[in-house]
Amino acid sequence: MKSFKNFIVQFFILFIIWILINNSFDTELLITGFVFSIVASSIFCFKCDVFSDIKLTPKALIYTILYIFVFIIELIKSNFDVAYRVVSPSLPINPGIVAVKTKLKSKMGRMILTNSITLTPGTLTVDIIEDTLYIHWIDVKTVKIEEATKDIVSHFEKYLEVIYG
Amino acid sequence: MYKKLLVFATIFILAGIFLKLYQNFDGSKTLNKTASYYAKNGASEVGSTNIVTAIVVTYRGFDTLGEVTILFVAAAIIGFFLKTNAKGTNRIRNLRFSSEIMITASKILMPIMFLIGAYVFVNGHLSPGGGFQGGAIIASGVAFFLLANPTLSVNHKVLSVLESTSGLIFVLLGIAGLIYGGGFLDNRVLPLGKFGTLFSAGIIPLVYSFIGLKVGAELSNIISSLQQIQKEE
Amino acid sequence: MKILDITGAILTLIGSIFIFLGALGVLRMPDVYNRIQTGTKASTLGTMLTLTGIGMIHPGWFGKIAILIIFIAITNPVSSHVLARAAHFINIPLTSKTVVDKLRESKIEEMENALKLEEEQKNDF
Amino acid sequence: MIFNLLAILLGISTIVFALVAIYTKKLIFAILATGGVSLFASILYLLMAAPDVALTEAAIGSGLTTLIFLFILNKIKEEDV
Incomplete structure (x- = not known):
């Protein structure tokens, strides 16, 4: 059952990508895309476990859209942060590597979490060991695990927890 | 000293030759005979939007067969030499495990890379691209997979079966052109x-x-035989 | 039609400015990790904005540009994470301004634990 | 005019990268510079209206060849030590 769900999700992702990249709805294209997607997803997703934790409920969908908005806002903020740090003559940095904890269990969710952390203001995931993330923070405010977790992780985690569990 | 002088003399002579060539160069305004034939009749004879593909696969299809053969021979030689070298040593290197994020990302991106490779070679007659480019994209997908999972290896048997079958079908299609069309690889x-x-x-x-x-x-x-020899040593 | 073109051009310009700031950051920052930080963020948003601008000028390429943006949003942070991890693995030093390095502390702790375990095993025999 | 300027700039950077690839002492820089030569050459091909060649150069020259060279460099280093 789980592998079937994996297969279906993978198939739809590939099929949508095929339509987007060809940019048309001709029957020939749909047929070839269907064949390619089925072949590719049966080769790669026969035993894979990437998409099995994804939740296909309306609430998860709403949270996905909300998450994308939050992410884009954070990305733009982080770029202005970078611009400020680079341009100001005194180079205001106070770097260090801190440890934070995550509650997420699914692999996909953890990947998206670390990617988001890398792209948000002043943080970069250096390593991940079990459920501890080691984060290079360009402006260290606290070295305590709980406070750093609250500062860096939680505003993404509360969305990802609903989507991936 | 003499050596340096010789180098400088060679460079100056080459520079003079190129300068002369550059002064006499005025880009060709008209196509030559073959090119104008291809440009005029390519679309109606072959029916391919991308004229380069029409030339590579149909008008000069035999050359393409030769290119594919060269690539095959290169792969065979690399595999051969690496295999004989690998036998003597059996020191095990402790490979570093790659991070969990990289493995997950490779699982997500691999199918997409393969799909894009397929897109490039299926649309070879409509847009820039074709078999060689698509094949290179697929191979970089495989390289990505091997970077993410250094302890795994690709099944060589499947690869060689795939490779020889597609080569055989390529030649058979050419022979079909000889029988049903106007010549070898007629489309x-x-x-x-x-x-x-x-x-x-x-x-x-x-x-x-x-x-x-x-x-x-x-x-x-x-790529996978290079990876394998790294692992075996 | 005209408005789309102008918006696209402005977006492309903003994207290039961000990429330029990222390059400046790579030049000015003191160590590898800070350089990776500035480089990744600026180049990700800069590339996305540039691509969106091109998509506005050529609306027919929308699909391909969407795929490129998703691809960049996944691959860019992953590659910078892997680079930073490898840099820490081969002990590239952090800058002297650094306040704390928990990862090194945890690694040292792990090593000490392993040494202790070894000694205990030796004592057992 | 802009087209010519861009082509000349790309050509100069190709030559600079090629010189770096020849004269640098570290092999890894040489390999990366070779990749850079391919990258700039592929943009130059694209400017000269040969997208097929540009695609091949970008995929094989600057992608796969660099990767294979790096694999081999890793192997050689292991044997030296």
Whole structure:
């Protein structure tokens, strides 16, 4: 059952990508895309476990859209942060590597979490060991695990927890 | 000292030659005989939107067969030499495990890279691209997978079966052109179809798909044999 | 039609400015990790904005540009994470301004634990 | 005019990268510079209206060849030590 769900999700992702990249709805294209997607997803997703934790409920969908908005806002903020740090003559940095904890269990969710952390203001995931993330923070405010977790992780985690569990 | 002088003299002579060439250069305003034939008759004879593909696969199809053979021989030689060298030593290197994020990302991105490779070689007769480029994209997908999972290896048997089957089908399609069309690799075995759609230009999409599979399998074979020798040492 | 073109051009310009700031950051920052930080963020948003601008000028390429943006949003942070991890693995030093390095502390702790375990095993025999 | 300027700039950077690839002492820089030569050459091909060649150069020259060279460099280093 789980592998079937994996297969279906993978198939739809590939099929949508095929339509987007060809940019048309001709029957020939749909047929070839269907064949390619089925072949590719049966080769790669026969035993894979990437998409099995994804939740296909309306609430998860709403949270996905909300998450994308939050992410884009954070990305733009982080770029202005970078611009400020680079341009100001005194180079205001106070770097260090801190440890934070995550509650997420699914692999996909953890990947998206670390990617988001890398792209948000002043943080970069250096390593991940079990459920501890080691984060290079360009402006260290606290070295305590709980406070750093609250500062860096939680505003993404509360969305990802609903989507991936 | 003499050596340096010689180098400088050579550079100056070359510079003089190139300067002369540059002064006499005025880009050709008209196509020569062959090129103008291809440009005038390519679309109606072959039915391919991308004239480069028409030349590579149909007018000069035999050369393409030779290129694919060269690539095959290169892959075979690399595999051969690496295999004989690997036997003597059996020191085990402790490979570092790659991070969990990289593994997950490779699982997500691998199918997408393969799909894009397939897109490039299927659309060879409509847009820039074709078998060689698509095969290279597929092989870089395989390289990405091997970077993420250094302890795993690609199944060589599957690759060699894929490679030889697609090579065989490529030659068989050429012979079919000899029987049903006007010569080796003539593309009018299948109907030419409507100009500018996916199923057009006769057998060009089919031939390019098999070239793409063959090139992808060969390059992945090279990469995975290099990876394997790293692992075995 | 005209408005789309102008918006696209402005977006492309903003994207290039961000990429330029990222390059400046790579030049000015003191160590590898800070350089990776500035480089990744600026180049990700800069490339996305540039691509969106091109998509506005050529609306027919929308699909391909969407795929490129998704691809960049996944691959860019992953590659910078892997680079930073490898840099820490081969002990590239952090800058002297650094306040704390928990990862090194945890690694040292792990090593000490392993040594202790070894000694205990030796004592057992 | 702009087209010519861009082509000349790309050509100069190709030559600079090629010189770096020849004269640098570290092999890894040489390999990366070779990749850079391919990258700039592929943009130059694209400017000169040969997208097929540009695609091949970008995929094989600057992608796969660099990767294979790096694999081999890793192997050689292991044997030296």
